[in-house]
Amino acid sequence: MLANEAMVLRQVLIQGVDMFGSRVGFLKFKADVIDKETGKKVPGIVFARGPAVAVLILLESEGETYAVLTEQVRVPVGKLILELPAGMLDDENGDIAGTAIREVEEETGLHLNQDAVVDLTAFLAPSTGQKVFPSPGGCDEDIGLFLYRGKVDKEIIEQLQGKETGLRDHGEMIKVHVVPYKTLWRMTADAKVLAAIALYEMAKRDGLLPILKD
Template structure:
């Protein structure tokens, strides 16, 4: 809020106080934070909604693998307790430490969740195509959560045996509670196979970047 593009720096609003309501630790580090911020609109003097679930920045990767003339996407399946469902998602994860190694985190999360080793130099930041005024991130639930996601693209060509080996592969860091099953689906069917906002946002950015000549078709 105090950044150059934030509402406090532009004089639109004022922050009076913050009430910390809950903290979840990840080892010795703060993981999730729940708080309420008392923020006033300077013009009307009225409070604006300020209940926040804070989890910080994250990354996700759209992996496109071409094999036998078909484009495939690698997804992960995990049980998501908040929505009570198994969800097909892009390989993704939260940024650790100071949150500056975005590409490195994306590569690491892909390997942990799918077993695929990627080269950082081959990663394309899809969210970097957004206008700078957006922060070049996507905000999946800006009304209640501060999470901002950088979406990356990786494209490669593999033998059919690689596709077959990935299907149904069980991955994840068991000590972190990750029970992940890998899925490989045709890209042409992807947009109807999941309600994961990361998938649908990545598809939209990818298709629009091709349409505008920012990426080869």
Template sequence: MSGFTLPARLLFLACPSRALHRLHHAKLLLRCKMSSSSSSSSSLTHSITLRKQPTDPVNVAAAAGVSSSDFRNAIDSSLFKNWLRNLESENGILADGTMTLKQVIIQGVDMFGTRIGFLKFKADILDKESGHKVPGIVFARGPAVAVLILLESDDGETYAVLTEQVRVPTGKVVLELPAGMLDDDEGDFVGTAVREVEEEIGIKLKKEDMVDLTAFLDPSTGHRIFPSPGGCDEEMSVFLYRLRVEQETIRQLQGKETGLREHGEFIKVRLVPYRELWRKTADAKVLVSIGLYEMALREGLVPRH
């Protein structure tokens, strides 16, 4: 009997504790292999050196699922480069040397044709004294414009022109100012505002009659507003356009269906008496434009009609 050996299957039954130990060991090995594989699934990296921290290069890496082409587009995009410039600007996070940027993880890229429309990334920025990170999740979409259009009717009423459209992120249909993103890196805010109004409302505005309300802000603001600076880089210029019209024009515009249908824009034009505007919508652009316009009137920066 000393030379007798049980088959492996019988050994499993005869020595359950030993078999379970082997099974547990095999699971651990498999788990380690899977963990190692997943941790090394993304090897796309890039190093950048910033003027404010020349001896501390920043590692830029792609999260799992980000392709090499999307990664390259992201780090070459104006959205990312502008964010880096802002970090080192006069009011930038890195300006006084108390904080440092350690790493950036590119998490998502949405292409609008051949250019990046939306970019999501996570930045590890540390306070040097405490060593603690500051919140660093960024949704980058870049510069945008909005236009407060006031139509002064011959019946004595002034109407604000709004758009009613589906806004999927809110889950609602939203009443808001005509607005849009800049389509290029040229920084043509006025041209973009005029084009957006024509696309969304069907009104052709004259560039020379556009008033940049954000231009009245203090220079330290960059003459732009940040609608949601806690999570988004969007900086916006707000314009004013006033026009005298007949009541028939008001009637024709009310409820008009517009927008670029091929781009998924299903828009209805809504005209609201200006005196009621502040309570008719939750759109922050509307409320900001009212504040800027009323303060500009009070300071004599915009003439009263």
């Protein structure tokens, strides 16, 4: 039985598996799901990749707020994309915040204080699962979106701009970009960025964010 008791799961046909070393990475399957009221099948083609995390990093310097993004080639869309530092949740203990901090360090070189990291998706109503689902019609991926705010010298901004990072042995070829936050919403079509902006602005409007210390 599915979480929604109006639906019944009859069978699952595994169509493809991509392994990440010794563990399952991506899974493609077709589920036969029946609507109990009508007796009809509902769409059940699934690309399963599991939970992920992403971090909106905002750095204030000399009166300007900047966002830290990563740029890398994304083969499915055939272009370079400016994105939030992000990664799949592969921690067996489910340490979401810890995974977010590790991804930031790997992709930007920045080490974040976990106490200063805010879970933006935790502000969503519990009924949502307190995660963002970027493509629920075909993929199970849920994303925890986090926020980090800090104050830095302009030298740090200059050092980050254009920095090349990533786990090269994993095929990651990443370049860091630092852009003014005021223009961020127009500079990328990455759904993680746009969702994080929306959550950040609404949380700020409603006074839910801690005060940024000097």
